[in-house]
Amino acid sequence: ARRKMAVPGAGEHPLQFNYSLWYSRRTPGRPASTQSYEQNIRQIGTFASVEQFWRFYSHMIRPGDLTGHSDFHLFKDGIKPMWEDDANKMGGKWIIRLRKGLASRCWENLILAILGEQFMVGEEICGAVVSVRFQEDILSIWNKTASDQATTARIRDTLRRVLNLPPNTIMEYKTHTDSIKYS
C-alpha cells in the first residue's frame, strides 16, 4: 500500500529518522504463525518530528493499562516489526523482563531515547517492542547486526542508563535466528 511520506511541519523539530508505531494483539487460542502475526499487527501512524510523535503518543493507551496479550512496536519507517524484514534478519534484540507496574514508564523512556538518538550506534537501531503479558511485561530493542558485539554492548549500557532499571534486572540478548529456531 502506498503511503504519504511523513515530513516535519513548519517550526517542528525533525527527528533523525522517521518512525512508525504499531499495535498487535494475539487472538487467544490461535497459533502465532507468521501469517496470523502479520494479520494481527496494525500500523497506527508514522511521524517525522518530535511534535508529530507526541500527537500520536498522547492519544495512545499506556502499555501498563493494556490487558491481554498485546504489544506496541516502534520501528524506523520502512522496517516492519518482524524477524523476516531485511533490516532485521541478521539482527537480534536485548530483552528486559519487567515486573508489573514498570512498563509504561520504561517504554516511554526507551522510545524517547531512540527518537532522541541516545544510543550512538549509527544506523543499527531498528526498533523496540513492549509486550504486555499476564505475569510480567517485556521490553525489547532490536538492532541490525547481532554479531556486532561493540554495538550490542553499547546498546546494553545505554539501556541501563536511560531506563534507570532496578539493579537486579536481568538483560538477555537473543539473535532473531535463534528466536525463529526455538519458536
Place this chain on the structure above:
Amino acid sequence: GTRIIYDRKFLLERRSSPVAK
C-alpha cells in the same frame, strides 16, 4: 552528516507545545 540528538528533558518539554518556540 550531523546527528539530530535530543535528550529526554527536551523531548518532554515539547509534549504540550505543538508549535516550536
